[in-house]
Amino acid sequence: MNGPDLPIRHVLPELLGTLDRHRATVLTAPPGTGKTTVVPLALAETGMRVLVAEPRRLAVRAAARRMGASYTIRGERHTGANPMVEVVTTGVLLQRLQRDQELAGVDAVMLDECHERHLDADTALAFLLDVRDTLRPDLRLLATSATADAGPWSRLLGGPVVAATGSTHPVETVWAPPPRPVTPPHGLRVDPALLSHVAATVRVALAERDGDVLCFLPGVGEIAKVAGLLAGAGVDVLHVHGQAPARVQDAVLSPGTARRVVLATSVAESSLTVPGVRVVVDSGLAREPRTDHARGLGSLTTVRVSKASANQRAGRAGREAPGAVYRCWPAADHERLADHARPEIVLADLTGFALQAACWGTPDASGLALLDPPPAAAMSAAARVLEALGAVEGRRVTGRGRRMALAGVHPRLARALLDLGPRAAEVVALLSEQPPREAGDDLVELWRTARRGGTPYAARWRQETARLRRTSTGGETMAVTGGSDDALAGTAVALAFPERVARRSGDGYLMASGTRAELPEGSRLATAPWLAIAVADRPTGSASARVRQAVVIDEATARLAHPVTTEDEVAWVVPPGERRGDVSARRVERLGAIELSSAPLKDADVRAAIRYGLRTEDVLTWTKPARELRDRLAFCHRAIGPPWPSMDALVGLTDQWLEPELSRARRRADLERIDVASALRRLIPWSERLERAAPERIEVPSGSHIRVDYSGEQPVLAVKLQELFGRQETPEISGVPVLVHLLSPAGRPVAVTADLASFWRDGYRSVRAELRGRYPKHPWPEDPLTAPPTRRVKGSAS
Structure with a gap:
């Protein structure tokens, strides 16, 4: 095999021998060692037909071009000069496995860049392991990784690790944090100050170093902003991301005639070699999916890169010669980064994965060999969606579900395609491709823009539309109200996302799922009474979803889509x-x-509602007699216990004391009119007498009958001091001493005691000295125990 002497060639004999003996192996090799292109060609030279699976379309095209191989991505197939090697995306590999589990005509499958832990790649490997164990013991499986942590992969595949150390060029690390603190990323928002600093760092790197510069940024929006800040730098600025047109990708992967700055997302981390790069500028940020399973909303969020990703990015500077990486964060922060990025299976919406697993015969994925099990909550949410779409019944995939799985789009979009037929292909293509950054929230307007053409997005859309038309055979199965684009788009979106059908409510919208949604300020959709929301996310900390794309619909369309x-x-x-x-x-x-x-x-039977109102609100009218009776009953329960009921359990005792009134009550006003005091008397045990257990009044020596206050823990008797002359014993009620409040002639408390004898002996003298001059008309004898009790002044008739 001719070609450059890449480091991977030194381990080819070991690799080929290991594959021949074990039928499976894991190859670890640093970026730039040639594993992506040299290994498949070496396998092909032994007579094997090789299928190479890459996680991204960009990597598929690049690898196929270098090997002269055929390639297949969604909606595009190219036949190369080498018939023994085909490169596909992992998504295409999944589709092929569902159609032909034996992979007829394929001798070896190479899963490249498995360390990136994309969900399709994890799923494809699980299916391949099942195929090898049941149908194709001769099938050779090779997983390649740019990181050295291959132990888990080796155990999963059941094959040894072959390591290609290679001779990578040294890369100098330059710590280049912003001069002032920047706001941490939040959702999709990245502090503009950080982007300005990244652009400034690129200019510094251009001045200090030779060669092209590869700058990593989290998304397309940030690439556009930094590109604008680099205007006038005197270099070619190229954009590399998943939406970049093929001609731009080809330009990036070819040597440039002028000095270049390549602004890239994570797609350029490992599987692509950008020639001429000697410097990497790393923003330290990436995008991860987030899924709100309870609300059925997904979004991307900006996160700090892991150490492994940072090392991958840095390695790009040393592929062809010594280089440097400028990291736009402090060295002290680097040690706090996570070792590895989290696998997509623990973050993403698993509806598509669950459908693939169901078609494979293991609906809960328990029979699949996966490095990480899917989260139970995410799988439960996915199962609910698939059942609502008619893709599964019980735990079995339906024929409709199998057709959805083969459509090559999310099951939600496949539902709209199957229900509406080829006519819906244009709308489904819109929803399956990430829209341009400048696209507004009006999906129909985006559709019209795509039809006009002239943009890379429009070209991709036309290509995907053609593929979907071929997929949606059988014609329309559901009528669309009206023949307009708006009606078709609205019906398609409503069928795909029935829980996001929304009606205007206040200054926003209420979705069928129960989540509120808000349109961007100034949206042309804001006056619509109904919307079908195609894309929405929920910002961190917000109770409402944010509408990204929607279509105006009517109530009839909403009723068609949602039960x-x-x-x-x-x-x-x-x-x-x-x-x-x-x-x-x-x-x-x-x-x-x-x-x-x-x-x-x-x-209507309102008894349950009435009882709920009694439990949750203070509905009854508690008059003073009712409160006093309740206090007396509560005292009896504290002092005597059963059979006296607890007043803390009144709500639970409604059948005993309120039943006649409740049976007639229909609304709150009926409850408020209840005579609570009369109703409470039903709680007095039939074998007891309330007047004996907790008398309403107590007779004192003067002959007065004084009301007892039972509202506290201890009964209180408030009585004028002169009315108790001659009494030493403190009154008791049901064995509980009464707390006596001794009052002045004006009715003000002058002493509180639970021991009258002690008061007459020790406290009376000082009270007498203080009050006899103030109230001379009232008796203040020296010996209160021998004085006649009275409620009158001195000299008045008895």
């Missing part, structure tokens, strides 16, 4: 913004969480 239910609703309801609830008895028609209509229900 409408009618149910009788009898509940205790507190209106928004109010604190008092009442019984609501209605027949309600709903589309998910959206209330379409309601009508009052007559003769």
Whole structure:
């Protein structure tokens, strides 16, 4: 095999021998050692037909071009000069496995860059291991990784590790943090100050170093902003990302005639060699998926790169010669980075994965050989979506589900394609391709722009539309109200995302899922009564979703896409913004969480709602007699215990004391009119007398009958001091001493005691000295125990 003496060639004999003996192996090799192109050609020279799976379309084209091989990506196939090697995306490999599990005509499969842990790659490897163990024991499997941590892969494949150390060129690390602190990334937002610093660092690197500069940024938007800041730098500025047109990708992968700055996302981390690069400038940021399984919303968020990713990026500077990496963060922060990025299977929406697993015969994925199991919550959410789409019934995939899996798009989009037929292909293509950064929130306007053509996005859209038309055979199966583009787009989006059908509510929208949604300020869709929301995310910390793309629909389309239910609703309801609830008895028609209509229900059983109101609100009218009776009953329970009931359990005892009133109550006003005192008397045990256990009044020596206060822990008797002359014993009620509040002639407390004898002996003298001059008309005898009790002044008739 001719070609440059790349480091990988030194381990080829060991690699080929290991594959021949074990049928599986893991190859670790640093970036730039030639593993992506040299190894497949070496296998082909032994007579094997080789299928190479790459995680990205960009890498597929580049590898196929270097090997003269054929390649297949979604919607595009190219036949190369070498018939023994074909390069595909991992997504295409999954589709092929579902159609032909034996992979007829393939002798070896190479999964490149498996360390990146893309979900399709993990799934494809699990399927391949199953095929090898059941159908094709002769199939050779090779997983390649640019990192040295290959132990888990080796155990999974059941084959040894072959390591190609290679001679990588030294890369100098230059720590280049911003001069002032920048705001950490939040959602998709990156502090403009950091992007300005990255652009300034690129200019420094151009001045200090030779060669081209490769600059890593988290997304397309940041690439555009930094490109703008580099205007006038005197270099060619190229953009590398998943949406870049093929001609741009080809230009990046070919030597340039002028000095270049290549602004790239993570797609350029490992599987591509950009010729001429001697310097890497790393922003230290990447994008990861996030999924809100409860609300069915997905989004991307900006995160710090892992140490492994940072090392991959740095290695790009040393592929062809010694180089340097400028890291735009402090050296002290580097040690706090995660060792590895989290695998996509623990972060992403797993609906597509769950459908692939169901078609493979293991709906819960428990039978698949995976490095990381899928999270249970994500799989449960995926199963609910697939059942709603008709892709699975119970735990079995349906024929409809199999057709969805072969469509090559998310199952939600496949549902719209199957239900609406080829006519919907243009809309589904819009939804399956990431729109241009400048696209607004009006999906129909984006459709019209794509039809006009003239952009790389429009070209990709046309290509995907053609593929989807071929996929959606059988014609339309569902009628669309109206023949306009708006009607078709609205129906397609509503069918794909029925829980995101939304009706205007206040200054925003309420989705069928129950989540509120808000349009961008100034949106042309803001006056629409109904929307079908195609793309939405929920910013961190926000209760509302943010609409990214939507279509105006009518209620008829909403009803077509989402089941409408009618149910009788009898509940205790507190209106928004109010604190008092009442019984609501209605027949309600709903589309998910959206209330379409309601009508009052007559003769409804409202007892459960009434009881809920009693439990949750202070509805009853507690008059003074009612409160006093409740306090007496509570005292009896504390002092005596059973059979006296606890007043803390009143709500649970409603059947015993409120049943006649509750059986007649229909609304809050009926509860408020209940005579609570009379109802409470039903709780007095039949074998007991309340007047004996907790008398309402106590007779004192003066002959007065004084009311007892039971509202505290201990009964209180408030009585004028002169009315107790001659009494030494403290009154007791049910064995509990009464707390006596001794009052002045004006009714003000002058002493509190639970021991009258002690008061007469020790406290009376000082009270007498203080008050006898203030109240001379009232008796203040020296010996209160022998004085006659009285409630009158001195000299008045008895």
